[in-house]
Amino acid sequence: MKAESGQGSVDLVTSIGGNLGSVARSLTRLGVKFNQVDLNNPPDGSRPIILPGVGAFGAVMASLRQGKFDQTIKALVQAGTPFLGVCVGMQVLFDSSEEAPGVAGLGLIKGRVVKYTEGKVPQTGWNEVKAVTDKNGNDDNRSWPTGFVYFVNSYYAKPESDEVTLYEANYFGSFCAAVSTGNITAFQFHPEKSGEFGESLLKRWVSNVV
């Protein structure tokens, strides 16, 4: 069975460009084995899935929709496969983005992606993320540590429900820096470019799901 052969490794989606390389290198540093998956070698749900992404929301969705690869991913996530989205890989979980009006996201989390209206855009650099525990009383979140992570983003997600927010940070106002709901976790920042702290978050997710 594939499920057994998948023990101890993750599926890294490679069908879209961008920071795939840096996430792969980070997993290697952490000693995490990974399989590259794409349209021609799709994931089957036996391993957790990581979707990295740098680029535009519209371009990433267009790439995912080729051969209905987006439907494959969506079905697996809905069936309970652990999923980690990074950067635009987080944004495409939502319904839509101001970056690409009329383009539907994966719709796995209710909400939309909006542009920063203050400050230099993109936000470039390190910002402090704090786990949100007060609003939703989610004790699982409490153990996610506070720390500094590296962001490069012009857009950020606005979930309909506060309860999915895992991390918040402040860029001329509080924004959702990470989500966690059911089998889905996603980071707007780049854990693979955020030093030891960032890699500890990646490691934490992997050890939770593998």
Place this chain on the structure above:
Amino acid sequence: MSSSGLCKRIIPCLDVANGRTVKGVKFQNLRDIGDPVELAIEYQRQGADELMFLDISASREERSTVFDLVRSVAEHLSIPFTVGGGISKLDDVKKLLSLGADKVSINSSAVQRPELIAEIAAACGSQCCVVAIDARKVVGSQTLDSQQPLWDVLTKGGSVSTGLSARAWAQKCVELGAGEFMLTSWDADGTQEGFDIEMVAAFSHLPIPIIASGGAKNPQSFVDVFSAGQADAALAASIFHDGLFTVNQVKTTLKNEGITVRLC
């Protein structure tokens, strides 16, 4: 208090040629002080927010060694890094990014052919396109209101004066899709008398981040360039290479002055 939690960034700069660091580096705890990867790891440990590798290789053959360097740095480093020096073609940019560089820095080649900025932005995104501007104050220029350019753009490592207004050039770069500026003052560079606050402040209105470069003397230089100069990031070489101050010492001073930084 800033209305944003975004940290001011400290960026050590490593000059490399033929795959080795040049300029004397005087760390005692490094076995091989010429190895840029080892030096990069040390700066990451000290709390550097990003690193800049500036390839000053004399020949094209030497310059090809930068690709191996980038691959090796990307394997070992878990913070972002930029590569600059002699980059003039989109293909080189794509190769550097695919090997693991997060950003590239272009300078003279952008002045010669500004469309390069637009090409990089379209193909790879603005966020990876750092435009380095070397500038020197025009003798006799007085105020920002005057028609005459205050700062002149220099190319070819500061050896050629273009007569181009640095502020006008910066505005054009923004329109073409530049993602960040690395602004080096040739009045301050190498003097170790502090950053050129006047110049940095004159570019702070631009909508993309400014990395100030040239003249860092001590932790107070960084306080000044972030407060009075309103820089987003500051780059320095000698004060770190000479072991005068660690990145962490600079950041501790900044934090004590109420400036938002990442301490690790």
